[in-house]
Amino acid sequence: xxxxxYRRVGLKAGLEIHQQLNTKTKLFCSSxxxxxxxxxxxxxxxxxxxxxxxxxxxxxxxxxEEGIGTRRFTYKGYxxxxxxxxxxxxxxxxxxQAVKIALQIALLFDMKPFDEVYVMRKLVIDGSxxxxxxxxxxxxxxxxxxxxxxxxxxxTLSVEEEAxxxxxxxxxxLDRLGIPLVEIGTAPDIKTPKMAKExxxxxxxxxxxxxxxxGLGTIRQDINISIEGGARVEIKGLQALELIExxxxxxxxxxxxLLTIRNELIKNGASVGDPxxxxxxxxxxxxKALKGKMVWGVKxxxxxxxxxxxxxxxxxxxxxxxxxxKKKGVDGILHTDELPKYGITxxxxxxxxxxxxxxxxDAAVIVASEHAKTCLEALYAVIERANEAMxxxxxxTRRPLPSGCSEYMRPLPGAARMYPETDVSPIRMTDELMxxxxxxxxxxxxxxxxxxxxxxxxxxxxxxxxSWSENHELFESIMKLWTINADDNAKMDELKEVxxxxxxxxxxxxxxxxxxxxxxxxLERVHFIKVFELIKSKTIAKEGIPGILQCLAQCPTKxxxxxxxxxxxxxxxxxxxxxxxxxxxxxxxDFIHSQGLRAVGPLMGVVMKEIRGKADGRVINxxxxxxxxxxxxxx
Numbered sequence: 001x002x003x004x005x006y007r008r009v010g011l012k013a014g015l016e017i018h019q020q021l022n023t024k025t026k027l028f029c030s031s032x033x034x035x036x037x038x039x040x041x042x043x044x045x046x047x048x049x050x051x052x053x054x055x056x057x058x059x060x061x062x063x064x065e066e067g068i069g070t071r072r073f074t075y076k077g078y079x080x081x082x083x084x085x086x087x088x089x090x091x092x093x094x095x096x097q098a099v100k101i102a103l104q105i106a107l108l109f110d111m112k113p114f115d116e117v118y119v120m121r122k123l124v125i126d127g128s129x130x131x132x133x134x135x136x137x138x139x140x141x142x143x144x145x146x147x148x149x150x151x152x153x154x155x156t157l158s159v160e161e162e163a164x165x166x167x168x169x170x171x172x173x174l175d176r177l178g179i180p181l182v183e184i185g186t187a188p189d190i191k192t193p194k195m196a197k198e199x200x201x202x203x204x205x206x207x208x209x210x211x212x213x214x215g216l217g218t219i220r221q222d223i224n225i226s227i228e229g230g231a232r233v234e235i236k237g238l239q240a241l242e243l244i245e246x247x248x249x250x251x252x253x254x255x256x257x258l259l260t261i262r263n264e265l266i267k268n269g270a271s272v273g274d275p276x277x278x279x280x281x282x283x284x285x286x287x288k289a290l291k292g293k294m295v296w297g298v299k300x301x302x303x304x305x306x307x308x309x310x311x312x313x314x315x316x317x318x319x320x321x322x323x324x325x326k327k328k329g330v331d332g333i334l335h336t337d338e339l340p341k342y343g344i345t346x347x348x349x350x351x352x353x354x355x356x357x358x359x360x361x362d363a364a365v366i367v368a369s370e371h372a373k374t375c376l377e378a379l380y381a382v383i384e385r386a387n388e389a390m391x392x393x394x395x396x397t398r399r400p401l402p403s404g405c406s407e408y409m410r411p412l413p414g415a416a417r418m419y420p421e422t423d424v425s426p427i428r429m430t431d432e433l434m435x436x437x438x439x440x441x442x443x444x445x446x447x448x449x450x451x452x453x454x455x456x457x458x459x460x461x462x463x464x465x466x467s468w469s470e471n472h473e474l475f476e477s478i479m480k481l482w483t484i485n486a487d488d489n490a491k492m493d494e495l496k497e498v499x500x501x502x503x504x505x506x507x508x509x510x511x512x513x514x515x516x517x518x519x520x521x522x523l524e525r526v527h528f529i530k531v532f533e534l535i536k537s538k539t540i541a542k543e544g545i546p547g548i549l550q551c552l553a554q555c556p557t558k559x560x561x562x563x564x565x566x567x568x569x570x571x572x573x574x575x576x577x578x579x580x581x582x583x584x585x586x587x588x589x590d591f592i593h594s595q596g597l598r599a600v601g602p603l604m605g606v607v608m609k610e611i612r613g614k615a616d617g618r619v620i621n622x623x624x625x626x627x628x629x630x631x632x633x634x635x
Contacts, residue, residue: 004252004253006191006192006193006252007191009227009228009252010226010227010228010229011190011192011225011226011227011248012188012189012225012226012227013191013223013224013225013226013248014185014187014188014189014190014223015184015185015186015190015196015199015203015223015224016185016186016221016222016223016224017182017183017184017203017204017207017219017221018181018182018219018220018221018222019207019212019213019218019219020033020179020213020218020219021098021101021102021159021179021181021211021212022101022211022212022213023095023097023098023101024097026084026085026095026177026179026180027094027095027098027159027160027161027178027179027180028084028091028094028095028135028161028178028424029084029091029092029178030092031081031082031178032080033179033180033213034080035165035173035175036078036173036175038076038167040078040079041076041077041078041173042078042079043078044074044075044077045074045075045077045086046073046074046075047072047073047075047130048071048072048073049071049073049125049127049132050125071170072170073127073171073172074170074171074172075130075171075172076167076171076172076174078174078175080175081174081177084178085130085174085177085178086130087130091135091421091424093424093425094117094119094137094159094424094427095180096427098159098180099117099139099159099427100433100436101180101182101210101211101212102139102157102158102159102180102182103139103140103429103434103437104210104437104440104441105157105182105184105206105207105210106139106140106143106157107437107438107441108209108210108441108444109143109144109145109154109157109184110144111141111142111143111157112140112141112142113434114139114140114141114429115428116426116427116428117137117139117426117427117428118420118421118426119135119136119420119424119426120135120136120137120138120418120419120420121133121134121135121136121418121419121420121421122136122160122418123413123417123419124163124417127170127172128163128164128166128172128177129161129164129177130164130177134160134163135161135424136158136159136160136161137158137159137160137427138156138157138158139158139159140156140157141155141156141157142155143155143157145199145202145203147195147199147202148198149192149195149198150189150191150195151189152186152187152189152195152199153186153187153189154184154185154186154187155185155186155187156183156184156185157182157183157185158182158183159180159181159182159183160180160181160182160183161179161180161181162176162177162178162179162181163176163177164176165177179213182207182212184203186199188224188226192248193248193249193252194245196248197242197244197245200221200244204219204241205444205446205468206444207219208445208468209442209443209445209448210442211442214470219239220237220238220239221238221239222234222236222237222238223235223244223248225248225251225252225255226255227252227255227256229259229392229393230258230393231255231392231393231395232395232412233255233395233396233397233398234396234397234398234412235247235251235398235399235400235406236397236398236399236400237399237400238400243400243402243404246403246404247400247404247406250312250313250403250405250406251406253311253312254311254405254406255393257309257311258317258389258392258393259392259393261309261311261317261389262389262390264306265303265306265389265390266390268302268303268361269301269302270301270302271302272298272299272300272301272387272390273298273301273356275296275297275298275375275376275380275383276296276297276298276355276356277294277295277375278296278297278352278355278356278366279293279294279296281295281348281351281352282295282344282348285344285345286343286345287342287343287344288342288343289331289334289343289368290334290344290366290368292370293368293369293370294368294369294370294371294372294375295366295367295375296366296367296368296372296375296376297352297355297364297365297366297367297379298356298364298365298379298383298386299356299357299362299363299364300362300364300365300386301358301359301362302361302362303363304336304337304360304363305337306337307321307335307336307337307363308335308338312405312406313403313405314403315405315407317389318333318335318337318338319407320385320389321335321365321382323407323408324381324384324385325367325379325381325382326378327381327408328374328378328381329377329378330367330368330369330374330375330378331368332367333365333366333382334366334368335364335365335366336349336352336358336363336365337363339352352364352366365379365382365386367379367382394411395411395412396408396409396410396411396412397409397410397411397412397413445467445468448467448472449463449464449467452467452499455483456479457492457493457496457499458496458500462499462503465503465507466503466506466507469506471506474525475499475502475503477525478502478528478532479495479498479499479502481532481533482494482498482536483495498536501535501542501545505528505549506528509545509546510523510549512546513550513553518550518553518554521553522554522556523549523553523556524556527549527556531548531560534560534561534564538571538616539561539564539570540560540561540564540569540570540571541564541569541570541571541613541614541615543569543612543613544564544567544568544569544613547569548564548567548569551563551566551567568612568614569612569613569614570614571614571615572611572615577611577615577619577623578623578627580610580611581607581623581624582627584603584606584607584610585624585627585628585631588603588606589631591603592628592631592632593631593632596632597628597629597632599628600621600624600625600628603624604617604621604624607620607624608620
């Protein structure tokens with residue numbers, strides 16, 4: 001990966017963040033927002049989707065690429081999905097809970113909400129929505145984020161419905177369709193790859209302070225990138241934050257290399273020929289890619305050595321051609337920059353060049369299929385991309401690869417994909433509504449983390465862990481058992497010990513139980529409150545927390561104290577504790593007299609092993625020291 005002077009190359013980039021909101025119901029119906037196991041599907045149906053025209057009477061170019069009316073999409077429904085998701089019933093009014101969460105997010109970015117919000121339809125015929133469009137509503141604009149590396153304008157914030165989840169080739173699950181999400185679009189103010197990552201992290205921290213869903217697939221980043229002389233390219237569907245920096249670097253590298261290729265093609269006087277059938281050359285070929293198939297080819301004048309030129313690690317201009325061809329149903333392309341290879345001989349390669357009329361500086365591309373129509377469609381897609389190579393960088397939407405490189409998805413959509421939604425009434429942003437939202441803005445994560453360190457004595461690691469966790473409200477509820485009723489002289493070290501225990505229980509013990517195969521779905525807020533009420537009253541031992549929670553997960557109606565008694569974690573009374581210590585001191589009398597007070601340390605281990613955490617360590621130490629001293633005095 002090359003280092004660049006990103007200001008010199010004129011890098012401009014902007015982020016689009018899509019975050020699911022944690023509402024009880026979907027955006028335009030009353031279905032729940034839980035994602036289901038596809039094995040629970042109770043019905044299936046199929047659709048063919050066709051694009052509709054915009055208000056200007058145009059059809060979006062990206063929609064045309066999806067194969068109008070030729071792809072059959074199958075949808076899986078559930079007992080929890082409804083006729084709105086099936087597109088058999090008009091949508092309900094927009095979910096006001098989702099609107100309120102989105103407005104909170106807008107205000108945290110200092111954005112200006114609109115007085116009235118209208119729902120629009122965004123054309124989507126890739127199968128991800130049964131209706132052929134996605135409903136979206138613009139809520140606010142003109143925001144700002146401060147970063148260490150500079151300021152970034154936040155252009156727009158919209159609330160929209162999530163797409164259906166793809167679970168197979170042209171098969172979608174409807175459980176995700178319609179979950180409310182917020183879309184945040186920034187201005188193209190990003191000037192370096194590092195700045196892109198910093199911005200994504202900053203926006204993510206604000207979102208996590210709000211009532212949003214957590215976990216894999218609940219947040220996605222799209223990034224729009226261009227350089228001087230290049231074009232705007234959208235890299236869509238980034239989920240890994242650590243990949244953003246590499247994606248930007250590698251897209252800059254791709255556009256620079258495409259511009260270099262463009263200049264060489266112009267210098268060579270490059271041109272593109274017409275498709276010609278060349279099947280006769282390969283009637284006896286040993287190439288598995290071509291054997292028994294129809295083969296068509298095209299001459300690319302002045303392209304020799306450039307189709308195989310690397311534009312990203314392990315991706316060449318030929319990879320760009322292949323991306324386009326695959327969209328039309330072939331497995332890929334073969335080109336003369338890499339032949340003879342793949343079972344194609346030198347003689348077959350020479351005959352191909354001769355048949356297509358290639359000169360010494362020319363190249364040829366071939367595609368193969370059982371059907372001539374598929375060959376022609378794939379080859380015309382290659383021809384289109386080859387013509388674009390002579391212009392420079394095409395505007396397009398691309399898919400990120402695990403390496404940070406990207407591959408073609410479809411043309412960049414235009415304005416023709418939007419038109420009004422007539423089935424949903426607009427929402428007025430009244431002064432009363434905005435006031436309620438303004439006075440209930442969530443606490444930002446950095447502020448929360450500093451408060452936890454100050455109030456509860458948590459270290460940096462634990463304070464950050466619980467601040468970022470969806471368990472932070474439960475943590476604060478449990479801490480109230482100590483802080484609300486605490487004496488003025490309550491010691492910070494006791495609060496710190498308790499707070500640390502609660503964080504580790506919520507963030508380590510529970511995930512540990514899940515890793516061990518224990519389902520914790522039945523554990524509720526009240527279970528944790530009851531456990532820590534008994535910890536506070538010194539009724540049960542803290543060492544018993546994992547075992548007690550495991551039993552509660554399996555039998556949630558059972559009393560916590562009864563479970564602790566069954567497991568042997570009920571705290572000893574003072575008399576019971578003294579009896580255990582007296583017995584150990586008597587049995588170790590000779591050791592005590594030989595070691596003096598130094599015997600307390602080793603004996604602590606013996607007592608703790610016997611008691612198994614059913615008494616406070618400080619109380620045990622105090623009693624043991626007292627009993628040892630008395631034993632030494634009496635001889």
